[in-house]
Amino acid sequence: MFALARLFVVAFVVLTIVYICVSLYSRSVRRGKLEAEWDEEGMTGDRDAFIRQGLKEYDNSLRRKLILGVYIVPMCLVGLIIYLNNFH
Incomplete structure (x- = not known):
């Protein structure tokens, strides 16, 4: 039982790093898309506010x-x- 708990704790730490x-990667990709959208459409106004709103x-x-x-x-x-290994 202790080995199972240790496995889940280590897995949780590793999965937290992956998460x-x-x-961060997904957020940076979204920021890049918002910046590209701003540049392509030639919008006027506050670029940072547009990106902030898009990220929100x-x-x-x-x-x-x-x-x-x-x-x-x-985890599932x-x-x-x-x-399945233990009970089937």
């Missing part, structure tokens, strides 16, 4: 929430594999 990296919308988007799957999918798969 942070994926989240991104923070509430479904894509941002789907990144949490980094935690859910691997490990749990399923352990269950």
Whole structure:
């Protein structure tokens, strides 16, 4: 039982690092797309405010929430594999 708890703690730490990296990467890609949209459309006004507003919308988007799957999918798969190996 202690080995299983240690496995989940180590996996949680590793998945947290992966989550942070994926989240930062996704946010930077979104920022790049907003900057490209601003440049292509030749908009006028405050560019930083446009990007800030776009990133605020991104923070509430479904894509941002789907990144949490980094935690859910691997933990469920490990749990399923352990269950199937031990009880079937």
